[in-house]
Amino acid sequence: MTRSLLLSLFDDVERRPLTVSELTSQVRGALENRFASVWVEGEISNFKAHTSGHWYFTIKDEGAQLRATCFRGINRAIRFRPADGLQVRVRGRLTVYEPRGDYELIVEGLDPVGAGALRVAFEQLRARLAAEGLFDEALKRPLPLLPRRVGVVTSPTGAALRDILHVLTRRTRTVNVIVAPTRVQGAGASREIARAIALLNAHHRAALAAGQFDETIDAIIVGRGGGSVEDLWAFNEEEVARAIRASQIPVISAIGHETDVTIADFAADVRAATPSAAAEIVAAREDEVSEFVLARTRDLWRAIKYRLLADKTRVQDAAMSYGFDEVRERLRALNEETSAATRRLEQLMARASERARRRLESAVRRLSPTRASARASDARGRLIAARAALQANIATHVDDARARLEVAVAQLAALSPLDVLKRGYALAEDETGRTLRWAQAVKRGERVRVRLARGVLRCRVEDVEDEV
Numbered sequence: 001m002t003r004s005l006l007l008s009l010f011d012d013v014e015r016r017p018l019t020v021s022e023l024t025s026q027v028r029g030a031l032e033n034r035f036a037s038v039w040v041e042g043e044i045s046n047f048k049a050h051t052s053g054h055w056y057f058t059i060k061d062e063g064a065q066l067r068a069t070c071f072r073g074i075n076r077a078i079r080f081r082p083a084d085g086l087q088v089r090v091r092g093r094l095t096v097y098e099p100r101g102d103y104e105l106i107v108e109g110l111d112p113v114g115a116g117a118l119r120v121a122f123e124q125l126r127a128r129l130a131a132e133g134l135f136d137e138a139l140k141r142p143l144p145l146l147p148r149r150v151g152v153v154t155s156p157t158g159a160a161l162r163d164i165l166h167v168l169t170r171r172t173r174t175v176n177v178i179v180a181p182t183r184v185q186g187a188g189a190s191r192e193i194a195r196a197i198a199l200l201n202a203h204h205r206a207a208l209a210a211g212q213f214d215e216t217i218d219a220i221i222v223g224r225g226g227g228s229v230e231d232l233w234a235f236n237e238e239e240v241a242r243a244i245r246a247s248q249i250p251v252i253s254a255i256g257h258e259t260d261v262t263i264a265d266f267a268a269d270v271r272a273a274t275p276s277a278a279a280e281i282v283a284a285r286e287d288e289v290s291e292f293v294l295a296r297t298r299d300l301w302r303a304i305k306y307r308l309l310a311d312k313t314r315v316q317d318a319a320m321s322y323g324f325d326e327v328r329e330r331l332r333a334l335n336e337e338t339s340a341a342t343r344r345l346e347q348l349m350a351r352a353s354e355r356a357r358r359r360l361e362s363a364v365r366r367l368s369p370t371r372a373s374a375r376a377s378d379a380r381g382r383l384i385a386a387r388a389a390l391q392a393n394i395a396t397h398v399d400d401a402r403a404r405l406e407v408a409v410a411q412l413a414a415l416s417p418l419d420v421l422k423r424g425y426a427l428a429e430d431e432t433g434r435t436l437r438w439a440q441a442v443k444r445g446e447r448v449r450v451r452l453a454r455g456v457l458r459c460r461v462e463d464v465e466d467e468v
Contacts, residue, residue, distance in 0.1 A: 223254030
């Protein structure tokens with residue numbers, strides 16, 4: 001027994017018991033200091049992905065097991081999804097979960113053992129996206145027959161862009177290229193690739209909306225040159241696959257060499273073995289069409305040449321035949337008849353012109369100024385005489401009509417009731433305006449109108465007397 005241990009038997013402070021919380025806290029501190037960073041290899045069991053995004057599982061071997069927790073911020077960077085029975089190598093730190101007194105491993109890194117993390121991540125992502133139907137052949141869009149403008153998503157300094165431009169320059173004369181530069185490897189490269197694909201689609205939609213159809217994009221090449229699995233991993237990310245499938249424009253994947261296969265290859269509409277092969281696919285249709293047009297042009301020229309030779313031979317044979325001589329004689333006779341008819345027509349036109357000239361001269365003589373003036377003077381005299389006779393006749397008719405009017409007025413005046421009234425008589429009417437001719441037509445108390453030579457009297461009947 002050491003002296004320190006002996007003295008501790010009589011030390012009041014040392015003899016004070018610890019609370020469970022204090023002891024657990026000291027154990028936690030000791031573990032975290034001693035095992036701040038450890039590597040553990042074992043098999044995953046009881047894996048659970050919580051709704052919060054955290055992962056909870058157990059690492060075990062034949063003789064022991066260890067609880068492990070992987071928080072959401074860490075598991076986002078892990079390239080595969082753990083599963084029960086998977087052998088893994090875990091990097092993390094030990095701690096104690098004080099409420100239960102359990103010690104556990106806080107995971108900071110996770111790699112599968114054997115197949116490799118990248119291969120496991122690749123297979124898991126491919127299986128999940130395939131189950132969603134993201135790789136279905138029904139979703140594949142055909143490339144346009146003759147692309148006019150091609151978008152390229154790749155590094156602006158890489159060999160892939162040079163290879164694509166070299167092939168397109170050599171094989172086509174109508175294809176234009178628009179480059180969406182992006183990083184193709186490293187952290188964050190997948191996000192840039194997806195953004196570049198979306199940017200080309202936004203340009204395409206804006207051109208369609210503005211009616212600038214020469215600015216639209218017919219196809220997109222997404223790719224890079226060869227490299228290791230790690231170098232190509234940006235094209236195995238889920239966001240790149242979804243960006244390809246969300247593209248309105250058909251996408252050609254051209255990543256690495258022919259033996260390299262990525263998730264982007266499964267999502268793309270067409271897979272090319274290399275970037276140069278992708279450019280060949282774009283240019284192939286133009287070569288086919290050009291070759292077809294050239295072949296048809298040669299065939300047409302050959303057919304025209306043979307047809308001209310055949311027609312020339314037939315014309316020569318016809319020129320040497322008796323029938324052709326007969327046609328020539330008929331044409332000569334018709335030509336002579338035409339000439340004779342032309343001469344007769346000219347003579348008829350000359351005679352008609354002479355007759356028209358004589359008629360014109362006669363009309364001019366008749367319309368000479370002296371004769372026209374004499375005729376105008378004679379017509380003026382006749383007009384003045386007719387006007388005087390007309391005025392006299394009108395005056396006579398007016399006087400006769402005035403005399404007849406005066407006689408009629410005198411006769412009407414003699415018959416006018418107004419003149420009768422002027423002699424002291426009156427005209428009586430009842431209330432309706434009817435003329436009263438005898439007294440019995442009205443009754444006592446009725447009103448009557450009595451019209452005099454000047455004015456009207458409105459009266460009430462006091463009494464009605466019989467005619468005497």
